Amino acid sequence: MAASAIPQFVDPLPNLDIVPAGANTIELRMKEFKSMVLPANAVPGYTGTWVWGYLQPGQVAAQTADGAIPGRESFIGPVVVATRGIPTEMKFVNQLPTAMTTNVLAYRYSTDQTLHWADPLNAGMSMCAHMAMPPAPGSECASNYGETFDAPIPAAVHLHGGEVPPQLDGGPDSWFTSDGTMKGASFYSRDGATASNYAIYRYPNTQEGAPIWFHDHTLGATRLNVYAGLAGAYVVSDPARDPANLPELVPLVVQDRMFDSNGQLFFTAASAGGVLWALNPEHPYWNPEFVGDVIVVNGKSWPYKNVQAKRYTFLFLNGSNARTYEMALVDPVSKNPGPPLYVIGTDGGFLDRPAKLDPALGGKLLMMPGERYQVIVDFAGYQAGKIGPNGLPYSGNWLLRNTAKTPYPAGGTVNGNTTGRVMLFKVGAAPAADTSFNPAQAGATLRGGAGQGPALVRLANPAAGTLAAGVTVQKTRQLTLNEVMGMPQTAVDPVTGALTAYPGGPLEILVNNTKWNGKRITGVMNGMYQFQPIPGFSADATGNFISEMPKEGETEVWEIVNLTADAHPIHLHLAQFQLINRQGFDAKAYGAAYAAAFPGGGYDPMTGLPYPAGVYIPGFGPPQSYDGNPANARAVGGNPDVAVVGKNGKPIYLQGPAAPALPQEAGWKDTIVAYPGQVTRIAVRWAPTDLPATTAPAAASFGFDPNGGNGYVWHCHIIDHEDNEMMRPNQVQPNAAAVRNYVMGTDY
Ligand SMILES: [Cu+2]
Incomplete structure (x- = not known):
């Protein structure tokens, strides 16, 4: 419908x-x-x-x-x-x-x-x-x-x-x-x-x-x-340790959905509803990104909430498959900008101080799938009839508007009447007094102040966009995001049997050009791909081959080099991390060097032969040896160094200054926006977040053994991407000096 x-x-x-x-x-x-x-x-x-x-x-x-x-x-x-x-x-x-x-x-x-x-x-x-x-x-x-x-x-x-x-x-x-x-x-x-x-x-x-x-x-x-x-x-x-006296908490789980004519959930697969959603015949039911035309909050399409003219704490959670939101409050009648959003917490906990996003100054809360933000909104002074900054009276209703393009950040614009709307707040009377924590008060802090929990441990310096003082990095990884594209083709639709003109598009999406199982295609036998483990990767108990094996207690920098056209929310299991900075790079020049670094091999379905040297090989893994790559001694991962400096001392690929984390994302994150054409640098320590940043790796450990089972994963949180290969298993090597107080068989 x-x-x-x-x-x-x-x-x-x-x-x-x-x-x-x-x-x-x-x-x-x-x-x-x-x-x-x-x-x-x-x-x-x-x-x-x-x-x-x-x-x-x-x-x-x-x-x-x-x-x-x-x-x-x-x-x-x-x-x-x-x-x-x-x-x-x-x-x-x-x-x-x-x-x-x-x-x-x-x-x-x-x-x-x-x-x-x-x-x-x-x-x-x-x-x-x-x-x-x-x-x-x-x-x-x-x-x-x-x-x-x-x-x-x-x-x-x-x-x-x-x-x-x-x-x-x-x-x-x-x-x-x-x-x-x-x-x-x-x-x-x-x-x-x-x-x-x-x-x-x-x-x-x-x-x-x-x-x-x-x-x-x-x-x-x-x-x-x-x-x-x-x-x-x-x-x-x-x-x-949590900040005291926060305003009433209201969770807001934001999602998008589509509905059929009976009001039942509709999904963009195959040629459902007479639209060809599959871009390639290889995956007849898979569409690269589900984006719905109906916004649903807490399981209700376009709801409203009656609020008093006071402060609330909203826990925003983007639970969508693929849709990104950029949100701000606006009066749908007078068009006046609404109350600011004061971000007080991120995925992994509270910020030291509120970060103000003022819609009058264009401030918006950006949220990709998987991210959470805790936000205080003060509706006091936003009741109906008050005269707003544009001279018109407030309607008393505040629309939570969404302006994010999809795919983010350069795709189609939202429809201002549907996907551009999230929900409506209807402001009623003011309470006698609002004595809750006021983020607008000058110098207000959430942690680190008198009587508060300790300040955030800093792995990154959000003012400088660098590592924080005293942080020692044991390993730097440089990992790419890759999109493997299918070509337009006319082929038999496996579902309908009809000859169909496929537009082509993403066939699969990868982290570090590596499939989930850590294997590459070497040929075809009896119509089935033949696979070989990527050299240097380690076998796990499930037949997958692992490349990210951080040591518990160590601090790593991951430089995520996004070679695709879209932003991806990159999520690590187990560890919260901090954003160091983001920096643009010359995608064309780096892409050429990246392709040139491939040694040839694999299997080219167009020729039935191995790829020649010097061209990109989809799903091959990184072009060079993951560890000990002489062409990039600075970072493991097997890729040409995106940060390499030329003879004149200037970066060859990196462009412009590295931008520090935005104030609202300068806390613990487990999911971070990695923009196209940018390197997103995060600092991740494989240890609890509240240990001092100067803790020696041997002294940093979890209460439980992080090694075992079949490890963890890291992946893109666009769920349609993670379902089609944009996810890798990883294993944490245990700290031999750790003392465990949460033990399998006893505690779990
Ligand atoms: Cu993705």
């Missing part, structure tokens, strides 16, 4: 369930149910949209015959509130239906077996991903998962931003199915269960207070599971 047909600001913002963590296990069941995502009058006879969510057992028991959950206002949630220092045991149960019986058609018709995905029916072999040709119409690989068998839906629960042992990370291979018969290679449950439809994770909650979240992370199917609704928030509170 057309987004413009959906009435806006008629339903209030849903409240998310709050679940305080205590001594008891919190059980959450992944379950299908009906939720009023749209206003009741959006569609004739509308009784709700089929979604998936994490429900409490009592909610499952209360489900009505038509699928609704009385009292549950949203598919998002719950918000688990844990306390630092007190572990929380979670039991996640998969009670999803099967791929054939689910009412979430967006899932049922959109799984793509040609992606490297969980593939439960084939023990995770994912052989369709190894085919050298687009799948033949009618073949299993050309079908979606629910078409051929009444297949159980795999699900995995990742604690995003969580400082947890690898067994509890809930990464892509930790999925399990509702019938308990199928598991990913990294499945773990505290009780040792192997034939269960649940996983028990006991999170340590040792990290600094932070607004983290949990969401699905199933290999190659995350975009669908999250789209169907599997996301909740997890707040680690630290009463002794």
Whole structure:
């Protein structure tokens, strides 16, 4: 259905369930149910949209015959509130239906077996991903998962931003199915269960207070599971150190969706709705970026919220597949700029002092998928009738506007009447007094002040855009972001069998030009690609080959060299990091040097031969040796040094000054915007964030062993990208001197 047909600001913002963590296990069941995502009058006879969510057992028991959950206002949630220092045991149960019986058609018709995905029916072999040709119409690989068998839906629960042992990370291979018969290679449950439809994770909650979240992370199917609704928030509170007296907290989970004419979730796969979403026949159900035309906050399309003329703390979370938001408040009637957004916290905790984003000065909050920001807004003085700076009276309604282009930052503009709108705040009367923390007060601090928790430990100096004083870097990595493009072609559509003109476009998207498994294609046999591990990479227990093996306690600089045309939100599991700076580079000149560095080899599908030397080889890994590359002694990663200096002492590729972190992102981050044509430099220490920056690596460690299970991953948080290869497993080498106080078998 057309987004413009959906009435806006008629339903209030849903409240998310709050679940305080205590001594008891919190059980959450992944379950299908009906939720009023749209206003009741959006569609004739509308009784709700089929979604998936994490429900409490009592909610499952209360489900009505038509699928609704009385009292549950949203598919998002719950918000688990844990306390630092007190572990929380979670039991996640998969009670999803099967791929054939689910009412979430967006899932049922959109799984793509040609992606490297969980593939439960084939023990995770994912052989369709190894085919050298687009799948033949009618073949299993050309079908979606629910078409051929009444297949159980795999699900995995990742604690995003969580400082947890690898067994509890809930990464892509930790999925399990509702019938308990199928598991990913990294499945773990505290009780040792192997034939269960649940996983028990006991999170340590040792990290600094932070607004983290949990969401699905199933290999190659995350975009669908999250789209169907599997996301909740997890707040680690630290009463002794968190800023005192913050205004009332309101989580705002911002997402985009599309709906069919029945008000059900619609996904951009194959040629759904008569539009060819697949750009290449190789991946018949995969579209590089899902961007919806309806903005949904806390599981409700374009909601409004009644607020008093006082301060609120909003926890913004971009839970979208691919959409970026640039947000500011504006009066939709008088066009006056609204109240400023005072950012007080980032992904990994609170800032030292608020960062003011004033819409009158063009200030906007930029948020890519996976990022969180805690923001204070003071509606005092913004009631209806007051005269605004442009001389016109305020309407009393404040539109949270979005202006981000998609793909970000240089794609199409938003529609000012639909995707340019997020939600509406309706300002009512002022309370007698607002005694909550006031970010506008001169010199206001959140940490580091009298009676407050300690100031942020700085790995980066946000004023200078350099490493912070006293920080010693043990290793620098230079890692590229790459897009592998398919050419326009007329080919048989594997789904419909019809001859189809494909526009071409991204075939897969990679970090450091390396596929998920760390192997490169060397040839074709019997229609299947032959693979070889990338030399120098280390085998893990699941058959993947690892290149990022940081040592616990060490500090690394990662220089992310974005060779693609779009921005990507790069996310590391386990460790929060800090942005050092961003710097432009001559993409054309560097791209030429990068291509020239490839030694030849691999397999060129156009010629059936190895590529000659000096041309880019998709998915080959970096052009040179990952470690000990003589052409780049400064940074490992196997790429020509983007920071190399010419004979005249000037950088050959880098352009302009390195820009420090924006004030609002100058804290702990686990997801960072990496712009096209820029090097994004982050400092990551593989240790808890609150250790002094000068701590020697041997003295820096987690309370748990970060080595084990099958490690962690790092990836792009555009979920459609991470589902198609833009993700790599990594393993942390343990600090031999560490003393562990959170031990597998005892504590988790
Ligand atoms: Cu991406």
